[in-house]
Amino acid sequence: RKNEVHIESVVVQTVTLAGLGFAVSFDKGEQIEAEIMWKFDPDRLAAILDRAGFAMTQRWIEPVLTYGLYLLRRK
Numbered sequence: 001r002k003n004e005v006h007i008e009s010v011v012v013q014t015v016t017l018a019g020l021g022f023a024v025s026f027d028k029g030e031q032i033e034a035e036i037m038w039k040f041d042p043d044r045l046a047a048i049l050d051r052a053g054f055a056m057t058q059r060w061i062e063p064v065l066t067y068g069l070y071l072l073r074r075k
Contacts, residue, residue, distance in 0.1 A: 005035040
């Protein structure tokens with residue numbers, strides 16, 4: 001299963017992530033993908049990510065609904 005969340009800028013703006021030393025500008029109506037959720041077995045996902053050049057830095061699994069949040073890094 002897949003669930004996507006998009007955020008749309010309602011004005012022309014620049015967003016600054018000071019802690020990362022990064023800024024990005026958006027036009028009015030421009031969208032970004034804020035979240036993409038897929039259902040995966042955590043071990044199967046780790047193998048897929050490994051083949052794609054990523055590693056799991058940390059993961060948090062919600063025990064009742066079995067949703068997970070994964071922090072990834074490029075190898």
